[in-house]
Amino acid sequence: MGEKKLMKGNEAIAEAAIRAGCRYFFGYPITPQNEIPAYMSRRLPEEGGVFLQAESEVAASNMVYGAAGAGARVMTSSSSPGISLKAEGISYIAAAELPCVIVNMMRGGPGLGGIEPSQSDYFQATKGMAHGNFHLLVMAPSSVQEGVDLMSQAFDLADKYRGPVMLLGDGMIGQMMEPVEFPEKIDPTELPPKEWATDGARGREKNVINSLYLDPDVLENLNWKLQEKYEQMQREDVKYEEYHMEDAVVAVIAYGTAARIALDAVQAAREDGIRVGLIRPITLFPFPEQVIARASAQVDAFLTTELSTGQMVEDVRLAVKGRTPVFFHGRPGGNMLTPEELLEEIKKIRGEVQ
Amino acid sequence: MKKELIIAGFGGQGVMFMGKMLAHSGMKEGLEVTWMPSYGPEMRGGTAHCTVKISTERIASPFCSHPDTLLVMNRPSLEKFQPRVRAGGSMYYNSSMIEQEISGQEIDVAAVPANKIAEELGNPRIANMVMLGAYIAREEIVDLMTINNSLAAVLPEEKHNLIDINLEALKRGYSLYTSLEKS
Numbered sequence: 001m002g003e004k005k006l007m008k009g010n011e012a013i014a015e016a017a018i019r020a021g022c023r024y025f026f027g028y029p030i031t032p033q034n035e036i037p038a039y040m041s042r043r044l045p046e047e048g049g050v051f052l053q054a055e056s057e058v059a060a061s062n063m064v065y066g067a068a069g070a071g072a073r074v075m076t077s078s079s080s081p082g083i084s085l086k087a088e089g090i091s092y093i094a095a096a097e098l099p100c101v102i103v104n105m106m107r108g109g110p111g112l113g114g115i116e117p118s119q120s121d122y123f124q125a126t127k128g129m130a131h132g133n134f135h136l137l138v139m140a141p142s143s144v145q146e147g148v149d150l151m152s153q154a155f156d157l158a159d160k161y162r163g164p165v166m167l168l169g170d171g172m173i174g175q176m177m178e179p180v181e182f183p184e185k186i187d188p189t190e191l192p193p194k195e196w197a198t199d200g201a202r203g204r205e206k207n208v209i210n211s212l213y214l215d216p217d218v219l220e221n222l223n224w225k226l227q228e229k230y231e232q233m234q235r236e237d238v239k240y241e242e243y244h245m246e247d248a249v250v251a252v253i254a255y256g257t258a259a260r261i262a263l264d265a266v267q268a269a270r271e272d273g274i275r276v277g278l279i280r281p282i283t284l285f286p287f288p289e290q291v292i293a294r295a296s297a298q299v300d301a302f303l304t305t306e307l308s309t310g311q312m313v314e315d316v317r318l319a320v321k322g323r324t325p326v327f328f329h330g331r332p333g334g335n336m337l338t339p340e341e342l343l344e345e346i347k348k349i350r351g352e353v354q
Numbered sequence: 355m356k357k358e359l360i361i362a363g364f365g366g367q368g369v370m371f372m373g374k375m376l377a378h379s380g381m382k383e384g385l386e387v388t389w390m391p392s393y394g395p396e397m398r399g400g401t402a403h404c405t406v407k408i409s410t411e412r413i414a415s416p417f418c419s420h421p422d423t424l425l426v427m428n429r430p431s432l433e434k435f436q437p438r439v440r441a442g443g444s445m446y447y448n449s450s451m452i453e454q455e456i457s458g459q460e461i462d463v464a465a466v467p468a469n470k471i472a473e474e475l476g477n478p479r480i481a482n483m484v485m486l487g488a489y490i491a492r493e494e495i496v497d498l499m500t501i502n503n504s505l506a507a508v509l510p511e512e513k514h515n516l517i518d519i520n521l522e523a524l525k526r527g528y529s530l531y532t533s534l535e536k537s
Binding site: 031179 | 374377378381386387388389390391393414415416417419507508
């Protein structure tokens with residue numbers, strides 16, 4: 001760790017990727033994440049890497065597919081409509097079991113939507129993204145420092161599971177400046193070799209990277225293998241944070257930007273004498289279902305809050321299994337959720353369940 | 355200590371830069387800081403604003419609907435943001451561009467002739483640093499020396515030739531409220 005720097009989330013996340021050994025970036029511009037490609041276009045050549053602005057998002061995700069197949073640490077970034085276009089390539093990457101990192105700085109949707117902070121792509125990010133039985137490992141930072149920390153782990157997790165990892169943020173995480181410290185830079189040439197990579201077959205048997213499995217047994221085996229990975233993620237790589245949960249009778253559940261706003265509301269409610277806590281999922285897939293299930297034995301009610309019309313709340317309900325009432329309050333992006341309106345919701349819920 | 359500011363003006367007045375300077379200086383003094391720009395479809399000539407929070411405690415939301423402090427550089431921004439300032443808060447307005455006398459109900463109001471002083475120094479674009487200097491002199495959120503030292507870190511390198519004139523603008527703003535011998 002070095003000296004603290006004041007940086008925009010987008011730039012800090014880009015720098016963290018470089019420090020984690022990422023040397024290849026393929027993308028296509030879209031607000032509110034343009035500082036990532038802009039930063040990469042300046043920094044990657046300095047590190048001997050490649051920045052390429054593709055002709056389209058579809059092309060960019062297939063370039064990621066190619067570089068990942070060759071064993072490189074590679075990433076792309078985009079925002080909601082751009083991620084939809086990249087989804088096809090991401091499905092191929094998942095089928096070919098290739099590690100890569102994708103950043104989605106979400107904007108309000110559907111369609112081209114707006115550019116303000118929104119969390120309307122939770123379903124897309126966590127429920128498979130595109131065709132086929134697959135998931136990404138999805139992590140959602142709620143501060144610039146956490147964006148850096150999660151990006152530092154993202155490439156290792158992608159390698160661990162040989163699959164795509166997504167960092168899911170929005171305009172708040174991307175555009176905000178906060179103090180950050182960076183880990184030391186790693187040398188990507190010193191990483192363990194990827195025996196499966198298509199990086200030249202001289203002196204060994206050739207490797208094949210493909211997503212076409214016409215033999216039904218082979219295809220079925222691949223699907224079950226992917227499922228095993230997702231179960232392993234649930235056992236080994238769930239991340240979350242809890243605030244004031246020790247004596248909470250109401251638990252707010254929020255991630256990313258909404259969690260920052262929710263924390264203000266939780267603190268205000270505490271000042272009013274209401275015992276409220278906050279559970280903040282950091283990994284959205286694997287979802288921290290066990291901590292929520294455990295909390296359902298403690299609290300009288302959950303309040304899920306999101307910058308959406310209600311997406312993560314479905315996973316909360318699955319974890320709670322009807323044991324405890326689950327309320328929802330959201331704003332779908334464009335207009336910001338306020339701590340004041342959340343405090344009102346908390347008070348209302350407290351009244352209803354008492 | 356917790357301060358929540360909105361800094362507003364028209365695009366080109368350097369309001370984003372003021373916020374970055376303040377956030378950077380707070381960080382240098384070991385405080386928690388956030389800087390959140392308005393990044394909507396605003397163009398040069400339109401209104402622009404940023405939200406800065408500075409605190410001794412961890413900062414939850416970086417957004418702010420009701421700031422305790424407003425630094426405001428032009429009239430449209432004053433009309434938009436003054437009603438949002440919390441009771442007991444304060445507003446610093448650019449009296450060179452907002453000419454009629456402004457008074458606030460339940461808020462403390464300070465008139466800063468930012469453009470007038472900047473023009474005396476020969477560059478209207480440093481009005482923002484006059485305003486920032488006045489603010490930190492009156493409220494002592496961060497030290498003038500920390501602000502001065504932040505210029506080299508926050509200004510892009512190709513603009514480092516402007517450090518001296520920015521320092522001069524900070525000093526002039528600061529001396530509106532405090533004798534410089536103190537610092």
